[in-house]
Amino acid sequence: MTKDGGGTERATGLIPGLDDLPRAPVAKPADGRAAGGKKAGGKARKGARSPAEDLPVARIAVDMSLPHLDRPFDYLVPSELAAKAVPGCRVRVRFAGQLVDGFLLERAAESDHEGRLSYLERVTSPEPVLTPEVAALAREVADRYAGTFADVVRLAVPPRHARVEAEPVPEAGVDAEAPPEAPVRREPGGWGEYPAGESFLTALETGRAPRAVWTALPGPGWAADIARAVAVVLDSGRGALVVMADGRDVARVDAALEGELGEGRHVALTAELGPAERYRRWLAVLRGSARAVVGTRAAMFAPVAGLGLVVLWDDGDDVHSEPHAPYPHPREVLALRAHRAGAAVLFGGFTRTTDAMRLVESGWAHSLAAARARVREAAPRVRYVGEDGQLARDAAARTARLPNVAFEVARSALEEGPVLVQVPRRGYVPGIACGRCRTPARCVACQGPLSLPSSHGAPYCRWCGRIAGDWHCPECGFFQVRALVVGAKRTAEELGRAFPGVQVRTSGREAVLGGVGAERALVVSTPGAEPPAEGGYTAALLLDGWVLLGRPDLRAGEETLRRWMNAASLVRARCPVVVAAEGSLPAVQALVRWDPVTYAERELAERREVGFPPAALMASLTASPAAIRELLADTRLPDGAEVLGPVPAPQAGAADGPGRNGLDKERALIRVPRAAGFALARALKEAQGVRSARKVAETVRVQIDPLELI
Structure with missing residues (x-):
């Protein structure tokens, strides 16, 4: 078998980093020269299959995610399947002694392989579900992200439903080939x-x-x-x-x-x-x-x-x-x-x-x-609470989670319609600590954070689910707890007591509201679950800004501003929005001015200065320390590449620390200029191919441009 050695066509005029990506063809000569169905000058054996007369070679993308097998393979098309074996259809082939799925990429007259070719076993469906345009895109995406063609195609083409394929084709809503009879210019x-x-x-x-x-x-x-x-x-x-x-x-x-x-x-x-x-x-x-x-x-x-x-x-x-x-x-x-x-x-x-x-x-x-x-005409009026001067004027704000100024805004706005309250954390009390010495409460079994499910519930571990009804502080022995962070459910409970007679509704991961009416109500929501209100909200309270801004994440400020502006955009024009955060922070100032463009320019300039994404491109490698060392040793990194780490990787989904088995794996980061992004992806792909050819048991998770770096 021979690997694809065809040339590539480079894109021009694209984004830096995308400019260097090749336009990979859907398929190139891959694995073999077609062999005939009978010997030269001899007779065909009884029951033997014969290849199709026209374009007898099929290039197949086999559904295998091993990097060293990420290329098309050549098979013969039997004459009885010649009509069904069309480019883009699903097929079954024998590969390494097993029947596996695949997609037929193209038909060819001959193959480069000098040995004997196997036949297609069957055509699963003659429906050409993998179009040439999507196939070429899948190849390019796989190369861009150091992945395999098979993995991308799984994301691109949904699983087959034979009954649905057999249904009659509905008539098109518009004839794509016929020009419009009377084109009408639409109003802007x-x-x-x-x-x-x-x-x-x-x-x-x-x-x-x-x-x-x-x-x-x-x-x-x-x-x-x-x-x-x-x-x-x-x-x-x-x-x-x-x-x-x-x-x-x-x-x-x-x-x-x-x-x-x-x-x-x-x-x-x-x-x-x-x-x-x-x-x-x-x-x-x-x-x-x-x-x-x-x-x-x-x-x-x-x-x-x-x-x-x-x-x-x-x-x-x-x-x-x-x-x-x-x-x-x-x-x-x-x-x-x-x-x-x-x-x-x-x-x-x-x-x-x-x-x-x-x-x-x-x-x-x-x-x-x-x-x-x-x-300025369309945006709400944003004000912040949290500076020392405001705290001095508002005595209740020194200890209350919701300052009096926010209460007054909500009370006044409720006379006109619904009020939105955004709370960063879901649940009741997601974090607790010792009531005397403020030591964070941890599970004795896995050291996970403890939380309270309700006002009458016992503390439980957010990692392993163990009930900690007899918890006592390991530092001072005290058994009572206090809230570190208050969730949406507790906030709704407190607002219900503060505003008697006002309906309080919650929207979060457990139940996301599709929308609310124009009647007076308090809608408590976590970020991203805010329902639109009929006619818009009359006010919004954005609570606990320190929780969002204080996350150990490179994108914490950018993400906080996005969540705030998405919530504030649901408020009627010129209506009040109160954000509980320090007013001197850049994200708060961008919200007050409703100027996300200037904030993005500043963030990008700062990241370019220190070499952080998106000014630079990064790849993360997550596995055991030995596996990371082996992969780095096999990788021919491009010029200018910088390896950061490895360091212990946090457990997936554990935002508060590494947790159980969290130290078993480590993560290394590779930083390169964006122009070298394709070269880095290709080098990592080749190194992964070397490891898979060796049949190494442990897989290294390679991710280009990971969302989280810390």
């Missing part, structure tokens, strides 16, 4: 609020591919603006793809698209649909019945034909991060896909991430924001 709608908004729509209308980072005005109009941009692209005869963070945002854009486009011209793809319905809608996109898609992160690979626009909303949300290898982020995938397809790009949100700011500063994208006068 909400895009008229932005100085460059109408020119952006005009570029979409004329078939061009503008790239913009959009800082949306606060309020509910963002979904309608996205729908208007998608409608303009569909009117031009192209397709559109919209990626949202969660199902609630998908539902809002789905409703806006239906109102803008009418019924049947788009589909929504979310995990809540169930496997069968999701596959049915995905097939509708594949077969051309719908040319616009809105969905969560898996939709970034949706097979939209004639792609003309990709949209990503709130790219800083950690829900966008893919938890499965090779851990691609929709921002990078959509940027690669837009370049390959020549499509327009719209990355939007109420705030701006440093990653998006880098795209603007590099010239790859343009900034799309409203004028400062319009921002």
Whole structure:
């Protein structure tokens, strides 16, 4: 067998770091020269299979995640399967003595292999589910993230449902090949609020591919603006793809698209649909019945034909991060896909991430924001509490978690409608300590943090779940506890006592509210679970800012500002927002001024000075110390690479410390300039291939651009 030695075509005019990524072909000559079905001059054996007369060689991407096998393999197409074995279909082949799944990438007349080729065992389905465009994108994403083609395809192509495939194909909502009879220029709608908004729509209308980072005005109009941009692209005869963070945002854009486009011209793809319905809608996109898609992160690979626009909303949300290898982020995938397809790009949100700011500063994208006068009209009035002068004027604020000024704002706003209260922590009391010496309470079995589930519940361990009803302080022997951090449930309980007769509703991981009415109510929510209110909230209280800002995370300030602005954008224009945090902090000042762009510029400049992402590119290696040392020894790092660590890796999901078995693994970071990102990914991929060829038992988790560095 011979490895792919074909040339590559490099992208030009892309982002620094994306510029150096090769446009890998879907398949190259891989493993062999086709052998005939009978000996020269001899007769075919009885029962022997004969190869197809036309293009008898099939190049197969086998569903194997081993890095040293990450290449296509050549097989013979038997004559009885010649009609079904089409590029993109699912097949079964014999590999290393076992029947495995795979995708047929292409048919060829001959192979480079000089030995004997095996036959395809069967065609699982003749449906060409892996389109050439998605296959090429999957190869490029695998190379970008030091992963394998098989891992990316698992994310791109949903599992098969034979019953759904057998259903009749619905009629397309619009004929993609027929030009519109009477094209009508759409009004700019909400895009008229932005100085460059109408020119952006005009570029979409004329078939061009503008790239913009959009800082949306606060309020509910963002979904309608996205729908208007998608409608303009569909009117031009192209397709559109919209990626949202969660199902609630998908539902809002789905409703806006239906109102803008009418019924049947788009589909929504979310995990809540169930496997069968999701596959049915995905097939509708594949077969051309719908040319616009809105969905969560898996939709970034949706097979939209004639792609003309990709949209990503709130790219800083950690829900966008893919938890499965090779851990691609929709921002990078959509940027690669837009370049390959020549499509327009719209990355939007109420705030701006440093990653998006880098795209603007590099010239790859343009900034799309409203004028400062319009921002002041649409934004709420933000004030902070927490400075010494304010504490001196407010005696209750010295000991109370909610200062009197916040109480007064809530009491006044409740006369007009609902009030939003954002609490960083879920649960009742997620952290407790000794009531006398303030020593944090820990589990005697695993040293995990103890918490209280309710006012009458016994302390329990958040790691192992063990009840600690007889806990006493190991330092002073005291048995009573006090709260270190108060959760959403306890906050709702306290507000219910403070505002008798007012309905108190909670929204969090256990039960997320889809929305609330315009009647007076207190809505206590954790970040990201805030429900929109009919007509908007009359005020918002952003509590315990120190919890968000004090996290040991490089992105703590950026993420805090994003969560605050997402919550404050649900408040009516010019209505009050109170944030409990120190007013001199940059994130608080950015919220008060409603100026996320300046904050992102400052953050990016500071990270560029110290060499932190996104100014530099980093890769994390997580495994035992011996495995990390072995992988680094096998890796030919590019020039300028810097290895940091390894250091003990915290246990997954344990935010308060390493926890049980947390010290069994370590993590090392490799830092390189962004221009060397592809070279680093290729080097790590090759080293992983060497380890897998040796059949090393332990796997090293390799993650390019990890979300968390600390």
